Amino acid sequence: MKIALFSDIHANLPAFEAMLQDMDNQKPDAVYCLGDLVGYHIWPNEVIAEIRKRGIATLKGNHDEKVEKLTTTPENLKEPGKKYAYHLIEESGREYLRTLPAHIKLEYKQNDDQFNLVFAHGSTRSIDEYILIDTEENYVLDMMQEANADVLFVGHSHKPYHRVVSTPGGKFKHVVNLGSVGKPKDGDQRACYVMLTLNRNSSILDKDSIHVEFRRVEYDVEKAAKAIETSLLPREFAEALRLAK
Template identity: 50%
Template sequence: MRIALFSDIHANLPALEAFFADLDQRNVDMTYCLGDLVGYNIWPNEVVNEIKKRNIPTIAGNYDFGIGRMSNECGCAYKTDHDKSNGNVSISFTNEIMKPTERQYLRTLPAHIRVEYQLNEDKLNLLLVHGSPRKINEYLFEDREEKSLLRIMEHADADIMCFGHTHKPYHRVLNSGLDGGNSHFRHAINIGSVGKPKDGDPRGCYVVLTIEGNTSVLDRNSIQVEFIRFEYDVEKAAKGVEESPLPNEYADMLRKGY
């Protein structure tokens, strides 16, 4: 089973179109979207409709949650007054151009998707969230303390947990079967961002997860996680920002991947 996972498009239609073009060559069995379809660019309605057209199972990101309710709060953790001011412009602009049908779609997106596999008489739980199982806008960065990350996954009964929100991809394998017990490997996978990368690489990013018939929580190497980077027309997306009421700084972020 080859599963494609993508997230954090943030109204970047050129990036989404390039993602689909790349994905169509990958021969995947399932595709899931982990949210944040809107915000920060000029094509929120078009992005929603592309996702709907393909019938892709999708969960709500924090931005989707806010815009779906026509809130002036996106749940973003802006660190400075400058960032907060720019963010307010983005929220206001997105609310202004969002159409009723597309807004209703955002409003009704589920919070999580859980998929349970039965392999080798073992259960394998795949949990898809936006920020974390605890909170839609919780940031799970790569340097999260191992005990904390394990506790989150154990409480959620997640053997494989995929998430976005930070826009910085990584894969960590954690062993929750220590202290004399059998190994029980859990995989925490941040799938990066299709439309607003923040890891210094402006290319879009998504993950293909491969689960085989012999995949087991007892074998740390029995699942494959492939991070795929793809080129897209960054300049078109950046100019879309610059020709709109959105802050020009958002265009620079797209060009430099921060």
């Protein structure tokens, strides 16, 4: 089974379209989005519309959550500011973002073995918590035990990694950060997403039986950056795309 997972589009439509084209070529059996459809860019409505058109199961990210606190009319709209990115969102899109869940859990039972995949935006404890590659191991294990997670997928930090942690019982826990489609922060401009492959021998007893592939997709970064510079958004957002920081 092939599962495509992505996160942190941040209204960057050129990056999202390029990622989707590559993803479609991979022919995944299932697709999940871990949130942050909006913020930082000018195409939130187009991104939301495509997610809904495809029926992609999606979590609420911390930027998606911000729409719940918005008033109908933005403050100081004539002045460039971060709030402008959220006030671009149409009411139907805002209502959609308000209804998104915090977590998704998939339970697998095969070969007399059971393992659980858990999806969260920041962490299973908080929508805006960073689970990094060097987050203290015991903290990660405690959190995963609390959530009954054997394989945990997160986003939020925009820095992709696959970390395998062994337990005293001889089992292996996996933590995967999907990176970011629309706003990478790892020095690589390309959109990032994950293809997860599971087979009938996949097990938490064999750390190599769960295959995680990070796919990087080129897109027109300059087009995306210039679209920011001709909007009311801060120009620093455009430079962040160019530097992938």
